[in-house]
Amino acid sequence: MTDSIISTTGLTKNFKKTLAVDALDLTIGSGELFGLVGPDGAGKTTTLRLLAGLLSLSEGDATVAGYDLRKESESIKKHIGYMAQQFSLYSELSVLENLQFFAEIYDVPRKKMAERTEKLLQFARLTEFKDRRAAHLSGGMQKKLALACTLIHEPKILLLDEPTTGVDPISRREFWDILTNLHLNGTTIIVSTPYMDEADRCSRVGLIYEGKLIVCDTPRQIKKELPGEMVEFLTNEWQKAKKLVENLPGVLEAQTYGEALHLLVDDGNKGLAQITEALTKKGIKFRGARVAPIRMEEAFISLIQKLENK
């Protein structure tokens, strides 16, 4: 790995009775695009807020951009762009005015302001909307404007908390094109997301569960660690089908996605034949039976299911 830009040891945050972040050891290299995933309440937001210097540490240590989080959290802020999960723009201000407002908060020199706002407007493809009030932008545009505001002081580290949640797929893709560009230009990005296709675009992914970092690896490696192969069946009778086949020998795990039944089996082709036979025998209609590549989604659900059954 290149030089680390973020490093934590035993990073812990307690809120009265809740242990939100539990002894996190995390090292992030300069220029990484790091994805943070985990179920609701896992501790993603708390982790990001700790790294942004917005919360005090209960225990442990952390260094961000060379600064000690315990002693120098104020100095960290100018190197960081933090986009909160509930990011609020100034709805009565226009797109341009929002950018100018954040430029002032972050002490962007007046001389640089025009050039930077123009560059960010282009970057976020908002130039033609620069006079529109933030309240009148689409959800996707608001997110892009929020990101542009987060970038106004040219931070070298970006901490983005579910920046695309609730955004339509096209805007999500546009947003990620921007992130990829920033990543290619050397910005270090940590982004939390509920979308597994987004996690798949990260250089590494950390899975947080009940405040602990359970897995931390490249998407490729995380998928590789899932034992066996995946077979898929599409059926309206997925509940019946699942019950029938999930305990067959060779079937390691069953997951359902709408009417898609995904079965982790020790051997793809053998499993396909065996399950086809079992379903046919019981008269369960299905289509689209195939051996399918393992996606982040399955790897993630599999890990969570194992943790929940412990």
Ligand SMILES: Nc1ncnc2c1ncn2[C@@H]1O[C@H](COP(=O)(O)OP(=O)(O)OP(=O)(O)O)[C@@H](O)[C@H]1O
């Ligand atoms: N200010 C706070 N006071 C008390 N408890 C808190 C506070 N902030 C977070 N928590 C608790 O800490 C735990 C972790 O919350 P956190 O917001 O970090 O989770 P998350 O992974 O971001 O969840 P989500 O996916 O729902 O955004 C939860 O149990 C939450 O209720």
Ligand SMILES: [Mg+2]
């Ligand atoms: Mg959160």
